[in-house]
Structure formats: C-alpha cells, structure tokens
Amino acid sequence: MADEKKTLVKVEHLKEYFNIKTGMFKSTPLKAVDDVSFEIKKGETLGLVGESGCGKTTVGRTILRLYEPTDGKIFYDGVEIKSKASLKEFRKKATMVFQDPYSSLNPRMTVTDIIAEPLDIHKLCKTKEERKARVLELMDYVGLNSEHAVRYAHEFSGGQRQRIGIARSLAVNPEFIVCDEPVSALDVSIQAQVINMFDELQDRLGLTYLFIAHDLLVVRHISDRIAVMYLGRMVEMGEAQEIYNHPMHPYSKSLLSAVPVPDPKIARANKRIVLEGDIPSPLNAPSGCPFRTRCRYATEACAESMPDFNDVGGGHFVACHRVAEIN
Amino acid sequence: MDHLLEVNHLKTSFFTNAGEVKAVNDVSFTLDRGKVLGIVGESGSGKSVTAYSIMQILAPTGKIVGGSVLLDGEELVGASEKKMKEVRGNKISIIFQDPMTSMNPTYTVGHQLEEAIMLHTNRNREQAKARAIEMLRLCNVNEPEKRVKQYPHEHSGGMRQRCMIAMALACEPDILIADEPTTALDVTIQAQILELMKSLQEELGMAIIMITHDLGVVAQLCDEVIVMYAGGICEHGTADEIYYNPKHEYTKGLMRSIPTADTAGHKLQPIEGTPIDLLNMPKGCPFAPRCENALKVCITHAPCKVRINENHTSSCWMCIKEGLEAGTMKPEDLPEDAREVLING
Numbered sequence: 001m002a003d004e005k006k007t008l009v010k011v012e013h014l015k016e017y018f019n020i021k022t023g024m025f026k027s028t029p030l031k032a033v034d035d036v037s038f039e040i041k042k043g044e045t046l047g048l049v050g051e052s053g054c055g056k057t058t059v060g061r062t063i064l065r066l067y068e069p070t071d072g073k074i075f076y077d078g079v080e081i082k083s084k085a086s087l088k089e090f091r092k093k094a095t096m097v098f099q100d101p102y103s104s105l106n107p108r109m110t111v112t113d114i115i116a117e118p119l120d121i122h123k124l125c126k127t128k129e130e131r132k133a134r135v136l137e138l139m140d141y142v143g144l145n146s147e148h149a150v151r152y153a154h155e156f157s158g159g160q161r162q163r164i165g166i167a168r169s170l171a172v173n174p175e176f177i178v179c180d181e182p183v184s185a186l187d188v189s190i191q192a193q194v195i196n197m198f199d200e201l202q203d204r205l206g207l208t209y210l211f212i213a214h215d216l217l218v219v220r221h222i223s224d225r226i227a228v229m230y231l232g233r234m235v236e237m238g239e240a241q242e243i244y245n246h247p248m249h250p251y252s253k254s255l256l257s258a259v260p261v262p263d264p265k266i267a268r269a270n271k272r273i274v275l276e277g278d279i280p281s282p283l284n285a286p287s288g289c290p291f292r293t294r295c296r297y298a299t300e301a302c303a304e305s306m307p308d309f310n311d312v313g314g315g316h317f318v319a320c321h322r323v324a325e326i327n
Numbered sequence: 328m329d330h331l332l333e334v335n336h337l338k339t340s341f342f343t344n345a346g347e348v349k350a351v352n353d354v355s356f357t358l359d360r361g362k363v364l365g366i367v368g369e370s371g372s373g374k375s376v377t378a379y380s381i382m383q384i385l386a387p388t389g390k391i392v393g394g395s396v397l398l399d400g401e402e403l404v405g406a407s408e409k410k411m412k413e414v415r416g417n418k419i420s421i422i423f424q425d426p427m428t429s430m431n432p433t434y435t436v437g438h439q440l441e442e443a444i445m446l447h448t449n450r451n452r453e454q455a456k457a458r459a460i461e462m463l464r465l466c467n468v469n470e471p472e473k474r475v476k477q478y479p480h481e482h483s484g485g486m487r488q489r490c491m492i493a494m495a496l497a498c499e500p501d502i503l504i505a506d507e508p509t510t511a512l513d514v515t516i517q518a519q520i521l522e523l524m525k526s527l528q529e530e531l532g533m534a535i536i537m538i539t540h541d542l543g544v545v546a547q548l549c550d551e552v553i554v555m556y557a558g559g560i561c562e563h564g565t566a567d568e569i570y571y572n573p574k575h576e577y578t579k580g581l582m583r584s585i586p587t588a589d590t591a592g593h594k595l596q597p598i599e600g601t602p603i604d605l606l607n608m609p610k611g612c613p614f615a616p617r618c619e620n621a622l623k624v625c626i627t628h629a630p631c632k633v634r635i636n637e638n639h640t641s642s643c644w645m646c647i648k649e650g651l652e653a654g655t656m657k658p659e660d661l662p663e664d665a666r667e668v669l670i671n672g
Contacts, residue, residue: 051513157601188540190328192597199594214513217543221586221595222527241592258518260543262585264566265544274522275515277469278483 005041007078008176008208009063009094012037014072016055016062020283030283032058034232035072037309042175045202045209047223047240049216049255051279055232056212057150060178063210064096076176092122092126095169099181101161105153111164112149115139118171138167138177141204142197159190175295176208181219220244225315231282231290234309238316248318248327251291289321297326329400330357331501331534332381336396339373339380348605350376351387352558358502363528363535365549365566365600366540367581369602373536373558378504382421383411399501416447420495422505426487430479436490437475440497447498462493467523485516489523496527503528504536509544542585546570554578557603557613560632564639574641576621577614612644620645628665644669 014036016031033055040046048056062069065087074081081090096119098104105114115135116125136146142163153161158264162182169177179198183191195218201207213219219226220240227237228249236249247253254273261267275294279288288305292298302321309319320326339351351373358364366374379385381396383403384649396403398418402409415421423429431439440459444450450458456475462473466489495503505524509517525548528535529586537548545566552569554562554577562575573579580598600617603609609616615625625644628629633646633656648669650656658666 043538051515159601181466186600187600188542188581188583189369190601192595193587193599195586196597214516217586221589221590244588255515258514260517260521260541260547262542262546262570262582262587264546264549264570269544272518272522274518278516279513 005043007039008042008044009040009060009210009257010075011039011063012073012075014059014062014074015070016058016067017070022283028283031232031285032282033062035306036229036232036234037072038234038237039229040176040210042207042208043202043206044224045090045211045222047226048210048212048218048229049219049226050229051214051255053231053279053282054229055282056229057180058211059229060096060180060212064091064094064178066096068207076146092172093174094176094178095172095174096178096180097162097165097169097182100185101158101165102148104165104186107153109131110150110152111139114153114164115167115171116169122172124172134171135167138170141170141201142167143193157190158186158196162194163197166201170201170205172205176210178210178212180212181214182211184213184215190203193219216224216256228255229277231285233290233306233319234317235291235319236317237309239314242314242316246327248312248316248323249291249320250295250297259282290318297322315323330397331360331399332358333395333397334377334381335397337377337394337396338392339376339385339389340391340392341386343388346606349558349608350400350605351380353394354555354560356553356560356563358534358536360501361532362530362551363479363537363549365539365545365552366555367545367552368555369540371557371602371605372555374555375506378421378506378538378556379440379646382415382419382504384421416443416495416500417630419502419504420498420500421504421506422488422491422495422508424510426484426491426511427479429491430487432479432586435476435478436482440475440490441492444497444532445496458497459493462497463490465496465527466480466490466493467519468493476525480567483516484512485519488512488516488520492520492523492527496531496533499531500533502534502536504538506538506566507540508537510541524548524645542570542581554619557605557608559613560642561614562588562639562641562643564635564641568635568639572635572639574639574646575614576618576645577643580617580643581597612642622648622669624665624668627668628662631661663666 014033016033017031019027020030022028036059050056061067063074076090115138116131119125119131125134144163183194211222220287224238226240226243228235230251236252247256254275257273277294280293286293288303289307292302307319307321309317312318330608335355337351337354341348341350351527354377370453380391388557437459441455444455444458459475460471463474464563468474469636478581509520549566552566553560556577563579573582583596586595598617603613611626611628612630615621622644630642632640632642633650635642
C-alpha cells in the first residue's frame with residue numbers, strides 16, 4: 001500500500017558533523033549523523049527512536065535545514081532543498097514542534113502573536129481581521145478557547161503550551177511536520193490528549209510527520225513505520241508492528257526488551273536483554289559497526305567494516321553483518 | 328506486627344505569597360521490611376513532597392502541619408534536627424531524579440562517597456575509601472578504584488546514578504527512597520538501574536519507596552502501589568490489584584491512557600481536562616472536575632476510604648456506591664449530608 005503513495009521527503013546519505021574543539025589548535029568532528037538515508041511517504045508517520053545522543057534530533061533539524069548538512073542530499077517533493085531562496089518556500093511547507101513547551105514559546109508575546117508569527121513572516125494575511133480569524137481557527141484546531149488568545153505563555157500548563165506550539169507550527173498550512181519529542185515533557189494523562197490531537201490533525205489536514213521520541217510505547221502507537229538510530233547511524237527501519245514484533249538488529253532487540261511494560265505479570269516473566277555498559281562517545285566512535293562494543297554477537301568482522309543498510313524483505317531494513325545468523 | 332514505617336494522616340503545606348498550598352493532604356500508609364512500595368502520580372500530585380516530609384528535607388516555605396511519621400515506632404514529626412541527622416543516611420536514604428545535579432562537581436566521586444560514610448559511621452578516611460570502592464563494586468561500577476578518583480562530569484548519567492545509589496546504600500539504611508531515579512536516563516540504562524535496585528534490594532533486604540510517574544517502572548519493581556492525585560491517596564493496593572482491578576476512576580483513566588500494542592491505529596482514551604490547581608481545591612473529590620462518571624455527591628463531598636478487599640483500598644464515591652448496593656457498606660458509615668446527596672442525587 002505504501003508503494004502507491006508518493007514520496008514526500010527523501011534523504012540521501014545525510015551527514016552532519018559538528019567540529020568540537022579538542023585542543024587549542026585541534027578540532028575533531030563529532031559525527032552526529034553519519035550516512036543516513038530514508039524516505040517518508042505522503043500522509044505517513046515515520047517514528048524515529050534511539051537513546052540520547054544518537055542523532056535523532058539532529059536528523060530532524062537538518063532536514064528542516066536548521067543545521068547546514070555536512071554532506072548528503074535532502075529532497076522535498078522531488079526537489080532538492082539547496083538554495084536560500086528555495087528555503088523560505090520550503091519552510092512554508094515543513095515546520096517543527098519542539099520538545100520543551102516551556103522554552104520554545106516567547107514569554108513576552110501573547111498567544112495570538114506567537115501563533116501569528118509565521119503568518120507575519122511569510123506575509124500570509126493581508127488584513128488584521130484575516131490574521132485574527134486565522135489565529136482563532138488554529139486555536140480551535142488544537143482545542144484552545146478563543147479567550148486564551150490574549151494571554152501569555154506562562155499562564156498555561158505544559159499540555160496547553162504544547163498545543164500553542166502545535167498551533168504555531170500549523171499556521172503556514174504545512175504538509176510536513178517534524179515533531180521533536182513533543183510529548184516527553186507532559187504527564188501521562190495529558191500526553192494521551194496531545195497524541196490524539198496529532199492523530200486527528202493528520203486525518204483532517206493530511207499531514208506527514210517525522211515523529212522523534214524516546215518513548216517506544218508512544219512511537220509504536222503513532223507511527224506507520226519506525227527507524228531506530230544508534231550513534232549517528234540508522235540500524236533498523238520497517239513497518240511499526242514488524243519492528244516491534246520481529247526486531248532483527250541486536251540493538252533494537254535490547255532496546256525493545258528494556259521498555260518497562262505497565263503490566264506486573266508480564267514484567268515479572270519478561271526476560272530482559274540488559275545491555276552492558278554505556279553508549280560510546282560519538283567523538284570516539286568504534287570502528288566498523290558502532291554497536292559492536294555492546295553487542296553480544298560481535299565478531300572481528302564487525303570491527304572492520306560498517307554493515308550495509310539492507311532490505312531483508314518487505315521494506316524491513318537492517319544494518320548488521322550477522323543479521324541472517326542471529327535471527 | 329510493628330511496621331518499619333508508619334505514616335498517619337500526614338499533611339504538608341507550602342505557604343506561598345498566593346496562599347497555602349496543601350501539597351500533601353491526609354496521606355497514610357505503612358511500609359514493612361523488605362517491601363517495595365511504588366508511589367505514582369502526575370507532577371504536583373504530592374508524591375515527592377510525601378517523601379521529603381518523611382525525611383524532613385522540605386524547602387523553607389514547606390511545613391508539616393499535621394499527622395505523624397513513625398519509624399520503628401519512633402515519632403519523626405517534631406523530632407530535633409540532631410535526631411533527624413541520625414535518621415537521614417543511616418535509617419532512610421534518598422536518591423534523586425537528576426544524577427547530573429545531585430553531586431558536587433568540585434570534589435571527586437570518591438571524596439563525596441567517603442564523606443557520607445565517615446559522617447555516619449566510625450570509619451576513618453582509609454576505611455571509608457575501602458568501603459566506597461566496595462559499594463561501587465556492589466553497584467556494578469567497572470574499575471571502582473579508578474572511578475573514585477574521577478569527578479562527576481567524567482561519569483555518564485547512568486554511572487552517576489549508580490554512584491548515588493552506592494552513596495545512599497553505604498550506611499545500609501532500612502529504607503531507600505528513590506525519587507524518579509530513572510526518569511533522566513535512557514531506556515537501556517534505566518533497565519540496568521532497575522535490575523540493580525532489584526538485586527540490591529534482594530541482597531540487602533531493605534525496603535524501597537519508589538516514586539515515579541511511569542506505570543511501567545512501577546510494574547517492574549513494586550509489591551504495593553499508591554496512586555496519588557492532588558495531594559491525596561486515591562487508591563492503594565498490591566501491584567496486581569491496582570493493575571488488574573483498578574477501582575478509582577483516576578487509576579482507571581491512567582491505565583486506559585497508556586499506549587499499548589492494542590491501541591496502535593486506534594484513538595487513545597485520555598483523561599480530559601487539565602491537572603488541578605492546588606491553590607483552588609474543589610470542595611468534593613479533587614478528581615471530580617475531570618471524572619466522566621462524576622456523581623453529584625463527588626462535587627459536594629470528599630469521598631472516604633473504602634476497603635475493596637484485604638489488599639486494596641480506594642477513595643472514590645463510585646466504590647462507596649457499589650459497596651452500598653452490594654451491602655458491604657452501611658449507609659450509617661457515611662456522614663449524613665453526604666448520604667443524602669448520594670442517595671437523592
């Protein structure tokens with residue numbers, strides 16, 4: 001089914017290196033994202049999961065060109081996003097919802113001004129009345145009352161603030177939204193409200209999401225496909241249920257088994273694959289496969305070369321030398 | 328049997344410029360040796376303040392305004408600071424959520440561990456050092472001899488949380504309070520820390536109070552669960568009772584709102600509304616404004632605690648109503664005016 005839909009976002013061999021000063025005259029590249037390729041179809045939600053420092057946020061930000069990519073290409077609707085001129089047009093179609101609803105809203109602006117800022121920048125409203133009407137429409141989309149329009153951000157709870165942030169990202173009528181951990185700062189009961197809202201907005205406005213999160217239960221719920229990242233590399237990608245039920249990469253396996261299931265009986269019976277050690281520093285990543293230092297299946301071959309990101313069938317991609325042997 | 332810890336009608340308030348905030352409002356529970364008690368709730372539900380009240384490490388504006396905390400039969404509320412210093416660390420230890428800020432960045436990890444050990448035991452620096460290394464090894468820290476000479480910034484988050492656990496356990500407390508110990512950590516590291524806490528608990532036989540908002544974490548570790556909302560306990564029972572037989576509308580709502588394997592492709596069922604403002608507490612049940620099954624009596628009267636079975640209590644008018652219908656509760660047990668509203672409303 002997914003094949004019939006057209007590709008909206010295509011990322012090819014994306015690399016994002018940050019230069020970190022490691023001495024007075026020396027700097028070392030920190031490979032935040034290293035050779036990542038994927039596609040997102042129109043109307044789809046791609047979940048991007050991984051632990052802190054794996055580069056998932058950097059992927060999201062680089063796609064929107066908040067960071068200049070070191071190498072690689074980004075296509076949106078078949079057109080490569082390159083020049084500054086195409087960037088402004090692009091940002092009318094692709095927006096972002098940020099993680100922290102406390103620091104991503106200007107405390108000195110009213111809700112109206114926050115939501116209307118993208119409208120002002122892109123000069124989308126000709127008259128004041130039009131602007132006001134559009135802001136009220138957007139507030140209605142996200143379940144805020146019109147009386148909230150003249151208030152300031154600090155007067156709202158976390159969940160309501162996140163709604164304001166979402167209304168702002170919807171202002172330009174985007175097709176594609178990068179959601180960077182949009183519900184991690186919220187309480188469980190509020191989290192479910194906001195997730196439902198993302199669902200409803202997708203149905204209503206035909207949105208495409210790149211949904212970045214570390215909460216695997218949330219990602220499974222909302223995503224059509226899921227990509228797993230580790231140390232700047234994509235290690236596995238496939239249909240959401242397929243990844244959850246039959247993870248093939250040893251890292252995805254242990255990541256999924258580490259998720260605390262809210263069910264005491266399952267929790268007691270569950271044999272977790274507890275990984276040894278910590279994530280290596282991306283400044284000093286291991287040679288070959290990045291996961292080999294914590295992988296119990298690692299052999300010498302894993303230290304020599306980076307495994308290819310291969311389709312093992314049905315659009316399920318895995319980057320592991322020993323994928324055939326261990327599954 | 329005497330309980331290790333007995334909290335009775337504990338009330339803690341913060342006196343702010345805007346008025347009195349009743350952060351903990353009439354909380355009672357007991358904890359026995361070797362048990363793991365989970366306290367779950369959303370931000371502002373009073374779960375951390377309950378723990379801080381037991382330890383008496385509240386912010387200056389906070390004050391225990393009522394109730395008692397008995398540790399091994401000894402009253403802690405109103406005890407002298409000298410007495411509390413003996414309790415903290417020796418009898419009850421706490422680990423905090425953020426391992427990044429709970430250590431002093433200007434001293435080595437070893438120094439901080441030794442400091443804690445020397446303060447509470449009669450060991451000298453040498454012995455304390457040996458004990459620190461021993462504790463770190465117990466907490467699965469690799470190369471503890473090397474680690475004690477390092478500063479906190481040289482450790483990862485998971486490693487720092489291990490050091491905090493080592494510090495908390497160095498004096499073999501009877502109770503370990505863990506205030507969201509894994510919230511700041513990644514899932515694979517969280518799994519390591521939970522495994523560690525579980526094995527240490529079995530090895531050392533201490534009791535743990537696990538404070539978290541994550542129902543998954545509670546399910547991994549806890550024997551008993553308390554669900555808090557707006558400073559009060561809404562439901563209390565064994566883990567199995569709370570997860571498989573929730574009675575309070577809030578607990579039911581929480582359980583429903585978690586995404587699971589079955590919800591993919593469907594809508595989640597959130598709890599509508601926003602968390603309560605503690606400065607404007609309603610007269611009746613604090614959850615009533617968000618409760619879809621709220622009765623008339625829920626708005627006018629606060630519910631009393633109902634025993635569902637020997638392992639389970641709940642404070643919800645729905646349970647009281649069911650109890651009356653089933654005959655397990657008598658109308659005489661209720662205050663007269665509340666009874667009127669319940670039956671006629």
